[in-house]
Amino acid sequence: MLRFRPKAGNPFLILGLLFLIWLLLPAAIKRIGQNALYEFQAPSAVLASYIEDVGAYWSVRTRSKRDLIETGKELSRLNALYRIQAGETEALRAYNLRLRDLLDIPPPPGFRYEVAQVVRRDLSNWWQYITIRKGRSAGIVPGNGVVFSGGIVGRVREVYAYTSVVELISSRTFRMAAHFSGDTRPVRYEGALIPSLTNPKGSVRDVPSDIYASPEAPVSLVSSRLGGVFPDGLLIGEVRYLETDSSGLFQSGIVQLNEDLLDLNEVTVIVLTDPAAQEIFGSNR
Amino acid sequence: MKLFRQAFVALTANCLVLFFVLELNSLISFLSIYLTVGGIFIVYPALSMPARAGFPVVLLTGALWDAATPVPFGLFLFFLGALYVGLQRIRHRFRSRRSLHLAFVSSGVNLLLFVMIGLWFLPSVGLTDYLLRFFFELILSEALVFLLSFWIFSLQERSVDLLGAQPVPDEMT
Numbered sequence: 496m497l498r499f500r501p502k503a504g505n506p507f508l509i510l511g512l513l514f515l516i517w518l519l520l521p522a523a524i525k526r527i528g529q530n531a532l533y534e535f536q537a538p539s540a541v542l543a544s545y546i547e548d549v550g551a552y553w554s555v556r557t558r559s560k561r562d563l564i565e566t567g568k569e570l571s572r573l574n575a576l577y578r579i580q581a582g583e584t585e586a587l588r589a590y591n592l593r594l595r596d597l598l599d600i601p602p603p604p605g606f607r608y609e610v611a612q613v614v615r616r617d618l619s620n621w622w623q624y625i626t627i628r629k630g631r632s633a634g635i636v637p638g639n640g641v642v643f644s645g646g647i648v649g650r651v652r653e654v655y656a657y658t659s660v661v662e663l664i665s666s667r668t669f670r671m672a673a674h675f676s677g678d679t680r681p682v683r684y685e686g687a688l689i690p691s692l693t694n695p696k697g698s699v700r701d702v703p704s705d706i707y708a709s710p711e712a713p714v715s716l717v718s719s720r721l722g723g724v725f726p727d728g729l730l731i732g733e734v735r736y737l738e739t740d741s742s743g744l745f746q747s748g749i750v751q752l753n754e755d756l757l758d759l760n761e762v763t764v765i766v767l768t769d770p771a772a773q774e775i776f777g778s779n780r
Numbered sequence: 781m782k783l784f785r786q787a788f789v790a791l792t793a794n795c796l797v798l799f800f801v802l803e804l805n806s807l808i809s810f811l812s813i814y815l816t817v818g819g820i821f822i823v824y825p826a827l828s829m830p831a832r833a834g835f836p837v838v839l840l841t842g843a844l845w846d847a848a849t850p851v852p853f854g855l856f857l858f859f860l861g862a863l864y865v866g867l868q869r870i871r872h873r874f875r876s877r878r879s880l881h882l883a884f885v886s887s888g889v890n891l892l893l894f895v896m897i898g899l900w901f902l903p904s905v906g907l908t909d910y911l912l913r914f915f916f917e918l919i920l921s922e923a924l925v926f927l928l929s930f931w932i933f934s935l936q937e938r939s940v941d942l943l944g945a946q947p948v949p950d951e952m953t
Contacts (some may be wrong), residue, residue, distance in 0.1 A: 506831055506865035513839075513861070517854055525853055532847035539799050540848075616806040617849060619814035620913045621901040624850045652850065660850060667903060688906040691812045691913045758810040 530655065537658050544614040544628060605768040606726065609633050613759045614658060623666035623686065627762060630657045638724065640765040645753035646730030647718055648762050664731065665695040665752055672722045673731055675706055676715040684716060684731055684750065695752040702737055702746040710735045716750055725765065783833040785945035790829060793936045794821045794841040797928065802848060815921045816897065819890025820928060822860055823882055824936050826867040827874055838864040859896050863889055883929035890925045894918050
């Protein structure tokens with residue numbers, strides 16, 4: 496049986512002293528420590544991601560040739576459709592540039608797209624983040640927008656050497672400028688708490704009172720270029736119900752986000768190509 | 781050297797559990813469920829190791845957990861540290877080192893940790909949704925901690941035995 500020792504209070508004293516030292520420690524040293532520990536454990540997550548890729552490769556190898564041929568045919572049909580759409584987009588882009596030249600409008604900031612695999616998903620009641628397998632080496636900076644085939648994913652929060660942490664649009668602390676499809680007036684989108692076993696959602700505020708949404712006729716909420724992060728028109732989610740808020744002037748409602756947001760495997764980071772914009776972006780974050 | 785071996789075993793086991801739980805959470809993210817098993821990190825160092833080895837192990841585990849999750853750096857470090865000193869203070873009450881007793885202790889410590897985290901991140905709006913998910917995840921996390929305890933403590937005991945670093949009662953001060 497262990498006896499009660501008079502030195503039993505020492506651990507409390509040591510913890511108290513450590514806490515005091517922690518409070519007085521410069522933020523730079525804490526940051527260095529955090530980065531060092533993050534980079535120390537990051538390879539384990541990246542390794543798990545590569546092992547998952549290998550597993551997916553071998554599971555595809557076990558499928559029959561007939562299945563693979565059918566999938567290949569379906570993909571080639573999709574490719575043909577996307578080539579046609581890409582051609583139309585190019586024509587629209589060229590028309591847009593001619594109009595900008597005629598009206599002497601400055602060009603919007605240019606983007607390039609960096610595709611990245613998702614390494615880990617941290618989607619809790621307290622935070623909503625994912626880690627991707629691209630970092631500083633790919634030119635990503637904090638604040639870059641992240642998208643996927645279903646629309647907006649979120650914003651890059653932290654960047655390390657070979658990985659980045661992305662805050663999802665379903666995060667409670669996420670905010671962005673948006674507008675409804677077919678309407679140019681800006682509204683505010685915010686992330687919201689997600690109960691377990693339900694689809695992700697957010698909220699929209701400052702909606703003009705003349706906009707109407709119903710479950711039979713939902714309205715699409717899309718990104719606005721006002722924030723300078725996302726191109727205009729990328730899908731955020733659908734709004735099926737709007738109600739007048741406490742001010743009586745505007746409406747607010749729940750935004751149903753894409754359910755694939757909780758199970759992402761691959762995303763695309765929108766990296767600004769304009770050096771001046773990159774510098775502003777990097778310094779503001 | 782013996783202390784170092786004990787600390788090495790405890791830290792490695794904690795890192796293993798941390799890695800597996802983070803990967804598990806990533807796999808079940810589509811269900812909007814997130815499991816927290818931080819209580820397991822404290823029990824073995826607090827009950828079966830001297831403070832000179834156990835305390836740094838717990839603090840380092842907390843720092844690694846902080847770095848791997850998007851929380852203010854130092855949050856889990858001090859949460860785990862506070863729970864460690866509390867458990868260490870009363871460890872003379874836990875005479876039994878049977879797996880079942882340790883599993884109950886782990887669940888109790890994890891419950892306290894869960895409540896501390898829940899209070900830290902308490903939202904100002906949407907309390908109903910928050911509490912519903914909080915209690916649902918608490919139940920699942922407690923179940924996981926209880927089941928995981930049997931394996932992880934046995935692993936740590938065997939590893940310490942293999943390395944010849946089993947602490948004697950005089951060292952447990």
